[in-house]
Amino acid sequence: MQRVDLGMKNDRGDIELAGVCKSFDGVTNVVDGVNLRIADGAYCCFIGPSGCGKTTILRMIAGHEDPTAGEIVIGGQNVVGLAPVQRRTAMMFQSYALFPHLTVRENIAFALRVRGQSKTDRLRAADAMIEKVRLTQFADRLPAQLSGGQQQRVALARAAITEPRVLLLDEPLSALDEQLRVQMRQELRRMQQELGITFIHVTHTQLEAIALADLVVVMEQGKIKQAGAARDVYAHPHDRYVAEFMGGQNVLSGRVEKVNGASFTLAQAAPDGIEVPLQARPAVSVGDKVDIAVRRDDVALVRPGRDLPPGCTTSLPSRVLAIEYQGYFVKVMLDTVPDDEFVAYVPEKTFFADPFTVGDVVTATWATGSALPLA
Amino acid sequence: MSAVLADMPERVAPATTKAIAPSKGGRPWTFYVLATLFGLYVIALYGPMFCIYVLSFQDIRGGLVFPMKGHSLHWFVDLFTQVRTGDVKGSFDRSIKLAVIVTVITVVVSFLAGLGFRKRFRGDTFVFYMMIGSLVAPGLVLGLGTGLLFQALGLNASWYTSALGAQLSWTLPFGVLVMFAVMSRFDHVWEEAAYDLGASRWQSIRLVMIPVLAPGLVAVALFGFTLSYDEFARSLQTAGSLNTLPLEIWSMTLNVTSPSLYALGTVTTIVSFIVIGASLGSIVLIQKRRGSSAKG
Numbered sequence: 001m002q003r004v005d006l007g008m009k010n011d012r013g014d015i016e017l018a019g020v021c022k023s024f025d026g027v028t029n030v031v032d033g034v035n036l037r038i039a040d041g042a043y044c045c046f047i048g049p050s051g052c053g054k055t056t057i058l059r060m061i062a063g064h065e066d067p068t069a070g071e072i073v074i075g076g077q078n079v080v081g082l083a084p085v086q087r088r089t090a091m092m093f094q095s096y097a098l099f100p101h102l103t104v105r106e107n108i109a110f111a112l113r114v115r116g117q118s119k120t121d122r123l124r125a126a127d128a129m130i131e132k133v134r135l136t137q138f139a140d141r142l143p144a145q146l147s148g149g150q151q152q153r154v155a156l157a158r159a160a161i162t163e164p165r166v167l168l169l170d171e172p173l174s175a176l177d178e179q180l181r182v183q184m185r186q187e188l189r190r191m192q193q194e195l196g197i198t199f200i201h202v203t204h205t206q207l208e209a210i211a212l213a214d215l216v217v218v219m220e221q222g223k224i225k226q227a228g229a230a231r232d233v234y235a236h237p238h239d240r241y242v243a244e245f246m247g248g249q250n251v252l253s254g255r256v257e258k259v260n261g262a263s264f265t266l267a268q269a270a271p272d273g274i275e276v277p278l279q280a281r282p283a284v285s286v287g288d289k290v291d292i293a294v295r296r297d298d299v300a301l302v303r304p305g306r307d308l309p310p311g312c313t314t315s316l317p318s319r320v321l322a323i324e325y326q327g328y329f330v331k332v333m334l335d336t337v338p339d340d341e342f343v344a345y346v347p348e349k350t351f352f353a354d355p356f357t358v359g360d361v362v363t364a365t366w367a368t369g370s371a372l373p374l375a
Numbered sequence: 376m377s378a379v380l381a382d383m384p385e386r387v388a389p390a391t392t393k394a395i396a397p398s399k400g401g402r403p404w405t406f407y408v409l410a411t412l413f414g415l416y417v418i419a420l421y422g423p424m425f426c427i428y429v430l431s432f433q434d435i436r437g438g439l440v441f442p443m444k445g446h447s448l449h450w451f452v453d454l455f456t457q458v459r460t461g462d463v464k465g466s467f468d469r470s471i472k473l474a475v476i477v478t479v480i481t482v483v484v485s486f487l488a489g490l491g492f493r494k495r496f497r498g499d500t501f502v503f504y505m506m507i508g509s510l511v512a513p514g515l516v517l518g519l520g521t522g523l524l525f526q527a528l529g530l531n532a533s534w535y536t537s538a539l540g541a542q543l544s545w546t547l548p549f550g551v552l553v554m555f556a557v558m559s560r561f562d563h564v565w566e567e568a569a570y571d572l573g574a575s576r577w578q579s580i581r582l583v584m585i586p587v588l589a590p591g592l593v594a595v596a597l598f599g600f601t602l603s604y605d606e607f608a609r610s611l612q613t614a615g616s617l618n619t620l621p622l623e624i625w626s627m628t629l630n631v632t633s634p635s636l637y638a639l640g641t642v643t644t645i646v647s648f649i650v651i652g653a654s655l656g657s658i659v660l661i662q663k664r665r666g667s668s669a670k671g
Contacts, residue, residue: 062571063571064567064570064571083570083573084570084571084572084573085572085573090571090572091568091571093564093567093568095562095564097562097564097565097567097568098568099565099568099569099583099587100565100587101586101587110569110572110574110582111572111573113582114569114572114573114574114575114578114582115573158572159571159572162572162573
């Protein structure tokens with residue numbers, strides 16, 4: 001494809017946010033001092049509840065909002081104040097925002113049209129792009145005549161034809177039904193690898209984020225809570241918020257009863273407390289209130305009086321509150337801790353070898369090393 | 376309003392036929408009551424006009440009342456050949472010209488107002504009510520006031536100055552109201568998308584807004600045209616020495632006692648239908664062109 005010359009010096013799509021703040025009313029910061037580095041060609045997902053500022057960050061990178069303070073650097077150049085075209089970013093809107101009066105081909109060629117490319121050139125370029133997103137047979141249709149998945153591909157193609165260095169996607173999958181969502185998720189990843197550019201994707205679905213992203217950024221109230229590789233954020237959440245938001249973790253809190261070298265003991269309902277390895281956490285002292293996380297799939301359930309599995313030192317007597325069959329695992333909800341939810345994901349085969357029923361008394365336990373102290 | 380209705384989006388859910396009770400084949404008695412009511416409504420609406428049209432086709436013996444005496448086009452010929460019937464051709468010309476000017480101004484101003492009100496601004500409610508407030512003023516009074524104002528300023532009243540102004544005070548508020556209804560269906564994320572893809576403000580208006588809003592703009596134009604074409608109250612004191620068509624018809628009712636008056640009614644109705652037909656036709660054409668380019 002012919003490159004549209006916009007006088008931009010480089011193709012680097014690495015992004016740096018430095019102290020970025022945004023306030024709409026001059027009082028509260030919707031985005032509050034965000035610092036982040038996104039590598040060139042990375043797939044980055046911003047995740048958080050609605051109103052956490054993730055979409056505002058996206059729109060600031062896209063050039064649809066200006067930050068109140070801070071710098072947005074793309075490819076080594078501060079782009080604050082530049083138009084999207086000058087930034088060489090392109091945005092895919094939540095509802096796709098396809099022009100209703102233009103056909104698929106004309107929609108995709110729009111960016112080239114406003115740049116003054118001749119009709120033959122731009123339609124040829126559009127057709128090449130249409131082929132890339134596998135829409136050739138729909139080229140002459142109007143957006144209203146397409147399914148949700150096809151509309152998304154048109155939106156993707158329309159954004160990609162400008163050859164951006166960064167593609168920004170605002171909840172791109174939220175308009176689709178469940179099955180299509182999984183399918184389009186793969187397609188997004190495929191397109192990202194094919195185009196070889198930075199994707200920034202805003203979502204509120206944890207599964208989507210960890211399935212797609214090289215870099216997951218968890219946000220709360222305008223601040224970044226944790227940024228890292230998907231596995232890192234999921235398996236090693238920094239704090240209670242991230243652990244609860246990403247899911248898959250039981251969070252318990254208690255006071256430190258005893259500190260013994262590389263581990264400490266948390267006072268809890270367990271007869272001997274809970275032994276927790278310090279891991280990366282700075283030292284704790286007796287009396288500190290500490291949160292810990294235990295993965296739901298690390299929790300084993302043992303009938304009372306039986307031996308704990310090897311490596312387990314904690315035993316929390318519990319009662320089964322509810323059981324949900326989930327296919328390859330069974331979700332067992334327990335009353336282990338008074339205020340927090342406590343759930344064990346038991347592999348299907350293990351569960352049905354000796355199934356529990358609601359009301360059964362069990363002992364919840366886990367390998368000591370898998371308890372994670374939170375900040 | 377029919378143009379606006381014709382332009383309604385197709386995504387309105389189809390009405391279910393079994394909304395209240397499952398149908399047992401026959402129609403409920405309420406259907407016949409309502410159908411009769413509707414029939415009476417249609418007769419009340421079109422009956423009087425129909426009388427005029429029928430009576431205009433009498434022959435030379437024709438009078439102003441039923442029964443009908445023969446059939447011919449005599450009074451249509453009479454209308455355009457007899458001087459005593461008044462300046463029909465001149466007033467018709469003026470009315471069409473005036474309606475076209477009013478239409479153009481109404482469409483442009485309403486569109487710009489629609490653009491202006493895309494975002495909320497300080498005092499927008501006040502500005503909005505200021506724009507449509509003149510609708511409540513009685514037309515005759517407003518026309519009288521306009522005439523007085525022109526006199527006080529030493530300007531001559533004429534159809535293309537004072538009458539134009541008085542008519543705009545009527546068509547602009549309507550145009551703005553219709554435009555707002557049209558604009559409410561315009562998703563502003565389209566503009567944002569156009570900006571994202573590198574379109575300038577002007578390109579975004581020209582390539583996205585106007586084409587998307589085109590059927591609505593035709594509706595505004597139709598409104599402006601018909602409101603102006605048969606505007607009477609506001610024009611009465613402002614048209615100056617040369618009459619517009621409604622004024623001419625009115626003066627004819629005072630001194631013409633032949634069916635040529637009815638012939639004039641028939642002719643003006645035909646003109647109205649042509650204008651409305653052309654407008655609706657253009658809306659259909661716009662939508663069809665989109666449809667066919669979509670199928671190609």
